[in-house]
Amino acid sequence: xxxxxxxxxxxxxxxxxxxxxxxxxxxxxxxxxxxxxxxxxxxxxxxxxxxxxxxxxxxxxxxxxxxxxxxxxxxxxxxxxxxxxxxxxxxxxxxxxxxxxxxxxxxxxxxxxxxxxxxxxxxxxxxxxxxxxxxxxxxxxxxxxxxxxxxxxxxxxxxxxxxxxxxxxxxxxxxxxxxxxxxxxxxxxxxxxxxxxxxxxxxxxxxxxxxxxxxxxxxxxxxxxxxxxxxxxxxxxxxxxxxxxxxxxxxxxxxxxxxxxxxxxxxxxxxxxxxxxxxxxxxxxxxxxxxxxxxxxxxxxxxxxxxxxxxxxxxxxxxxxxxxxxxxxxxxxxxxxxxx
Amino acid sequence: xxxxxxxxxxxxxxxxxxxxxxxxxxxxxxxxxxxxxxxxxxxxxxxxxxxxxxxxxxxxxxxxxxxxxxxxxxxxxxxxxxxxxxxxxxxxxxxxxxxxxxxxxxxxxxxxxxxxxxxxxxxxxxxxxxxxxxxxxxxxxxxxxxxxxxxxxxxxxxxxxxxxxxxxxxxxxxxxxxxxxxxxxxxxxxxxxxxxxxxxxxxxxxxxxxxxxxxxxxxxxxxxxxxxxxxxxxxxxxxxxxxxxxxxxxxxxxxxxxxxxxxxxxxxxxxxxxxxxxxxxxxxxxxxxxxxxxxxxxxxxxxxxxxxxxxxxxxxxxxxxxxxxxxxxxxxxxxxx
Ligand SMILES: Cc1ncc(C[n+]2csc(CCOP(=O)(O)OP(=O)(O)O)c2C)c(N)n1
Numbered sequence: 001x002x003x004x005x006x007x008x009x010x011x012x013x014x015x016x017x018x019x020x021x022x023x024x025x026x027x028x029x030x031x032x033x034x035x036x037x038x039x040x041x042x043x044x045x046x047x048x049x050x051x052x053x054x055x056x057x058x059x060x061x062x063x064x065x066x067x068x069x070x071x072x073x074x075x076x077x078x079x080x081x082x083x084x085x086x087x088x089x090x091x092x093x094x095x096x097x098x099x100x101x102x103x104x105x106x107x108x109x110x111x112x113x114x115x116x117x118x119x120x121x122x123x124x125x126x127x128x129x130x131x132x133x134x135x136x137x138x139x140x141x142x143x144x145x146x147x148x149x150x151x152x153x154x155x156x157x158x159x160x161x162x163x164x165x166x167x168x169x170x171x172x173x174x175x176x177x178x179x180x181x182x183x184x185x186x187x188x189x190x191x192x193x194x195x196x197x198x199x200x201x202x203x204x205x206x207x208x209x210x211x212x213x214x215x216x217x218x219x220x221x222x223x224x225x226x227x228x229x230x231x232x233x234x235x236x237x238x239x240x241x242x243x244x245x246x247x248x249x250x251x252x253x254x255x256x257x258x259x260x261x262x263x264x265x266x267x268x269x270x271x272x273x274x275x276x277x278x279x280x281x282x283x284x285x286x287x288x289x290x291x292x293x294x295x296x297x298x299x300x301x302x303x304x305x306x307x308x309x310x311x312x313x314x315x316x317x318x319x320x321x322x323x324x325x326x327x328x329x330x331x332x333x334x335x336x337x338x339x340x
Numbered sequence: 341x342x343x344x345x346x347x348x349x350x351x352x353x354x355x356x357x358x359x360x361x362x363x364x365x366x367x368x369x370x371x372x373x374x375x376x377x378x379x380x381x382x383x384x385x386x387x388x389x390x391x392x393x394x395x396x397x398x399x400x401x402x403x404x405x406x407x408x409x410x411x412x413x414x415x416x417x418x419x420x421x422x423x424x425x426x427x428x429x430x431x432x433x434x435x436x437x438x439x440x441x442x443x444x445x446x447x448x449x450x451x452x453x454x455x456x457x458x459x460x461x462x463x464x465x466x467x468x469x470x471x472x473x474x475x476x477x478x479x480x481x482x483x484x485x486x487x488x489x490x491x492x493x494x495x496x497x498x499x500x501x502x503x504x505x506x507x508x509x510x511x512x513x514x515x516x517x518x519x520x521x522x523x524x525x526x527x528x529x530x531x532x533x534x535x536x537x538x539x540x541x542x543x544x545x546x547x548x549x550x551x552x553x554x555x556x557x558x559x560x561x562x563x564x565x566x567x568x569x570x571x572x573x574x575x576x577x578x579x580x581x582x583x584x585x586x587x588x589x590x591x592x593x594x595x596x597x598x599x600x601x602x603x604x605x606x607x608x609x610x611x612x613x614x615x616x617x618x619x620x621x622x623x624x625x626x627x628x629x630x631x632x633x634x635x636x637x638x639x640x641x642x643x644x645x646x647x648x649x650x651x652x653x654x655x656x657x658x659x660x661x662x663x664x665x666x667x668x669x670x671x672x673x674x675x676x677x
Binding site: 067318 | 367428456485488589649
């Protein structure tokens with residue numbers, strides 16, 4: 001169940017951890033390859049494929065035309081042919097030009113074929129704001145992808161998790177959307193908070209999907225979140241501890257499947273729930289978690305608060321972006337609200 | 341045309357200085373007065389200037405993620421554009437859009453940071469012009485890397501079959517971020533893609549603003565006269581990285597050098613001198629451009645930042661009742677510091 005980050009001598013950034021998993025799987029199997037824009041010589045705009053070209057060459061680390069419908073659909077076809085493609089959509093925001101391949105093929109072909117076909121493909125994509133890149137380059141869109149049946153949706157927040165989840169994603173026989181937050185990758189030009197760089201064992205290991213991680217145990221309130229906001233919630237929890245409020249912080253790690261047990265167990269203990277998400281509020285992750293808890297633990301629930309983007313496209317200017325993306329203080333305030 | 345080109349070049353040199361403030365020595369994209377990505381167009385000036393010289397305010401232009409030279413040539417308000425890039429309240433988009441998303445209805449200019457996605461709206465503007473029996477035209481700018489995108493092909497087809505007054509201008513700088521053209525297409529001459537849609541395709545080599553001007557004049561004239569779309573591909577050069585902060589490790593040194601050797605601005609200056617334009621005249625155009633740019637940048641930097649509450653405005657033109665309630669229940673605290 002709850003699996004904590006293991007300590008290891010060696011610390012890696014989240015991008016190095018992802019790359020290590022991909023490289024290991026590529027060595028194991030010729031069927032694994034990577035396709036995307038700027039993933040070869042550049043190593044991925046967010047370092048998601050850094051260094052792979054040297055070992056595997058352009059045949060297996062393939063730069064492709066800027067034509068996402070074409071190459072993501074080709075990924076589906078290759079996967080249905082039994083290969084294990086890892087395809088990168090540079091920013092999740094660009095899904096608009098290629099959603100048909102993602103949603104009507106990648107996600108549905110297993111079902112529509114009555115299980116005759118499987119689509120063992122990983123769609124890896126960068127999400128998140130906090131560097132003022134405005135409305136077309138800053139979304140997280142967790143909810144959009146998790147809303148559509150047929151895809152598994154993974155959102156790591158640490159290097160340890162990123163490696164284990166990536167191994168699992170590549171080995172999984174179903175389509176997996178692997179959504180990594182840019183701010184967590186440890187890229188030179190976009191400093192990460194301290195949290196995502198963790199100890200990572202050198203040997204391969206998998207983290208099963210559908211197992212949330214309790215990042216901080218606490219007795220007063222449950223904070224459920226994912227991605228970058230795990231680290232913001234942990235910072236908020238430190239502040240709150242000074243005020244005598246003991247917050248439990250749960251990192252969902254995967255949205256599909258969703259580990260409702262860990263969330264419910266925690267809420268039964270604390271009686272108070274705050275859900276934090278960098279995605280839009282309406283019809284999103286926060287609503288889903290609150291509804292789940294309301295269905296199954298209503299009697300234990302004393303207070304609820306949710307923090308998410310207030311249904312506005314992400315603005316460019318710094319004061320505007322800061323206003324809409326939940327910050328550490330916002331999370332601490334939300335926790336204080338449910339504390340009453 | 342020359343003044344637009346030197347304005348664009350100098351404008352971007354100044355923007356670059358401002359952008360790097362606070363980002364040195366360690367480059368942090370979110371630091372400094374201009375955060376976010378910044379794509380500069382040094383080496384692209386010939387296409388923006390040569391094409392837009394034929395356009396009036398009522399004509400529509402859609403620009404991609406590298407928009408400044410096109411915006412300047414189209415006559416976008418330089419001060420408000422700069423304020424937008426600095427994220428200020430009086431910017432074109434009140435600080436909501438930023439450098440890739442510049443919108444100026446006074447001169448019918450719009451942008452998209454999603455590759456090739458300015459093409460369909462340009463076709464739509466041309467469709468509106470045709471339906472209303474007007475003689476305005478639309479021009480969509482895009483990079484050679486963008487012409488593999490479905491939206492581009494769909495636009496060519498729709499424009500062609502409806503004989504719409506639209507011109508597609510492809511700026512071929514040989515690179516799409518780190519991907520050389522040769523890696524993603526077997527067709528070196530992008531203007532040949534017009535063949536598949538039975539519309540004229542023209543290629544202009546060597547960053548030659550005068551040649552662009554002539555080719556664009558013909559295409560825009562044809563569009564205005566109701567004779568349908570044209571595809572123009574212009575060879576330009578990317579003198580810099582794809583975006584600020586791009587170390588270009590993927591790019592051979594010879595290629596970087598080649599890109600700076602051929603300069604559309606030097607070329608047009610040589611043309612002007614050949615035609616007998618005197619040095620002091622050229623100098624005076626430059627000075628005027630510099631003054632204009634400096635003035636715009638100083639003005640923009642003096643503008644106020646938006647009030648955080650403005651984040652909730654402009655989602656709709658007519659806010660449906662109840663939308664306000666979607667705002668967070670908490671007091672705004674301004675994010676983490
Ligand atoms: C649909 C989509 N895919 C990918 C991107 C990311 N991207 C932004 S610019 C760019 C390269 C564009 O190259 P090109 O069209 O040649 O223009 P240039 O940057 O060279 O001016 C890419 C891949 C995007 N913005 N939109």
